[in-house]
Amino acid sequence: MTENRKKPIKKTKLSHDEITAILDSVAEGVFTVDENWRITSFNRAAQKITGVPEEEAVGSFCFDVFKASICETDCALRQTMKTGKPIINKAVYIINAVGKKIPISISTALLKDKNDKIIGGVETFRDLSMVEQLRKELKDRYTFEDIVSKSPNMKHIFNLLPLIANSDSTVVIMGESGTGKELLARAIHNLSYRHTQPFVIVNCGALPDTLLESELFGYKAGAFTDAKKDKPGRFTIARNGTIFLDEIGDISPALQVKLLRVLQDKTYEPLGSVQSYKSRARIIAATNKDLPQLVKEGKFRQDLYYRINVVKIEIPPLRQRREDIPLLLEHFIYKFNKLKGKEVVGVSPDVMKILMNHNYPGNVRELENIIEHAFAVSSENLIKPQHLPEEITKVSTRAPQPGYNTLSQLQKQYILNALERNNWNRYQTAKELGIHKTTLYRKIRKLGIDFPEYDGRSKPKE
Amino acid sequence: MRVAIPYWGNRISPVLDTAENFLFVDIQNGKCVKKDEISFSGKSHFEKVDYLKKHSVNWLLCGAISDYYYNLFSAKRIKIIPWLRGDIDHVLEAFLCNNLFEPGFVMPGCKGFGRRRRRLRGGF
Structure with missing residues (x-):
């Protein structure tokens, strides 16, 4: 009995350096504030997650350092200081020192002195970036914010996207393979009022014609051998959401007619059904093929092309x-x-x-x-x-590509590409590049760019 | 010239992305001639950006800004001076005197506005 009795633990007072060493060894970010919201300590993990060094953080207001989504409206520490109750694992985001949104989970508690007087608060936080990234990978939860670009061509798309998302028009996204057509379609869906409804993807190039038809429109029991029960098509599954028809340039002429009917009348019939069903899903189509050329060659119906080509977005290739x-x-x-x-x-x-x-x-x-x-x-x-x-x-x-050993070489190539895209029209090019016309002229002269005999400004010679 | 500043109390909002109140300041001949307070409570980010563009805002002085918001505003050709902190009157005064690079106005950890500093060259 006496052996099991616990020995009283002798309390030792830790020095400031020891406390700092302990806090720095913790994987979670920890900071403390005084009653005036000034930071009094900021551990190593906090510095790493926020990108703010300790010497700049200590003494500053916590909201100027932490830069969290809740600082202004719903500060967790303020709540704890007011109610005395701790907050545990609240999910928020902060903006780090380079403008990146970092998802974190925070917990707060009061700091009291030996007389139980409140002297401030303590906040601990965990970086959830990995969890968030895994969640995105698993659930394909990519949004408009995940499109990374600063190119003028893409900025034009950024400007259009909210307007496109708010309309119900059919969209066709054109771009080479790997440019992010599906990401863009997903972004449109997530920005629209349909975002709570399903986003259904159909790869039209991956399935043979008959299978694709039953995949899109579904079938009724008995429609063919082994069709033992009804199967809903993707249009049914999409309900009031969005249906993304990838590789639309690959569908057969017969299916093109059926798709045209969905676009025109908003109705479709499952295989083996005598009843028409109403489709309320928004259609976003995508292709890496030159649809106008396919129309010219007679491989893609002109009426279908005009039906889907209500809003066209062209994603420029990475080069x-x-x-x-x-x-x-x-x-x-x-x-x-x-x-x-x-x-x-x-x-x-x-x-x-x-x-x-x-x-x-x-x-x-x-x-x-x-x-x-x-x-x-x-x-x-x-x-x-x-x-x-x-x-x-x-x-x-x-086989070296055109080398960009210097910044001016890169600039020259970039301006040349832009000039070519705009048929050598300097005004249009300057507009696309987001610089003034005079700046473009100066750069053209400085970089020694030669103009062709005919350009966007000159009239063709008689 | 019109300047927009997201504010919180008498200070610049720490995070532009979640700021709800904006101060629109009209500047003529280096002096503030008009100030308007606009509330964006419950508005989407696109509505915020569109409103600023429609009301001819040339400059946006703000605190922390995510890359996403930065792209949205710069796509509308609104010039941005991010990572600012402090009392809005002081920030405005420093903006008019081109003194915003003073350390007291820059958020901790955001040295010289980081990679966005070059956008400020040439003043306004």
Whole structure:
């Protein structure tokens, strides 16, 4: 009995340095504030998550340091200070020092002195980026905010997207494979009032014609051998949501007629059914093929083309918006760091040169795969040329693309591309590039860009 | 020239993305000639951005801003000076005197407005 009696633990008073060392060893971010909301301590994990060094954080207002979504309207610490009750695991987001939204979960408690007098509050927080990234990967919950671009062409799409989302018009998204057509369609759906309804994807190129018809419209029991019970089609499953018809350029003429009917009359008939059903789903179609050309060749019905071509969005290939490559690199490195638990800080200058010169036939998806490959084969925290897939480095060394050794070379190529896209019309080009016409003239002269005999401004010679 | 500042009490809002109240300031010959308070409570981010554009806002002075919001505003050609903190009157005064780079106006950890500093060159 006496052996089991617990020995009284002798309380030792910890020094400030010891307390700091303990707080710094904790994986969660911890900070304390005084009664005036000024930060009094800020541990190492807090510095890492927020990107704010301790010396700048201590003494500043907590809301200027923490920059959380709830600071202004629903501050957890304020609530705790008011009610005396702690808050546990509240999910919010903060904006770190470089503008990235970091999902976190916070807990708060009161700080009291030995006389039980409130002297401030303490907040602990956990970085949920990895959980959030996994959730997105698993549930395909990508939104408008996940489209990474600063290119003028894409900014035009950003401007249009909310308007498109709010309308009910059929949309056709055109762009090469891997440019992010599905991501854009998902963003439109998530921005629209239909976002609570299903988003249904049908890859029209992946299924044979008869199967695709039953997939789209469903069938009734007895419609064919083995059709033992009714099967709802994708239009039925989509209900009032959005149906995304990928690779629409690949569907057969017979199915094109049926699809035309859905678009015209908003009705469809499942296989073997004598009854028509109403479709309320919004249609977003996508293709990597040149639909007007297919219409000319008679492979795609003209009336269907005009029906789907109510709103057309063209996503430029990655080689036409090379300025997005560093931004996308940063995005993918961040994503894979979170998914794979690594701490890769970036790419070496050689890798950047190779990636900037690559032609990207597979577009953004190809760049993502290149980075994933590098993460798989490297254990270092810097991606080097040897970590890239062989075909990328081979292409780069065997047949060099137009080299961008300097910024001015890159600028020259970028302006040339923009001029070509705008038929050498300087005014239109300046508008697209977001610079003044005079700035463009100055750059053209400085970079030694030669004009063709005929351009967007001059009249064709008689 | 019209400047928009998201505010909270008498301070600049710490996070633009969630700010509900904006102060619109008309500036002529380097002086504030008119101030209007606008509430965006319950409005979507697109409505906020559109409202600022429709009301000819040239500059947005704000605290923390996510990349997403930064893209939305810059796509509308609204010039942004982010990562600001402090009393709105002081921030406005510093803006008029081109003194916003003083450390006291920059949020902790956001040295010299980070990668967005170059947008400020040439003043306004």
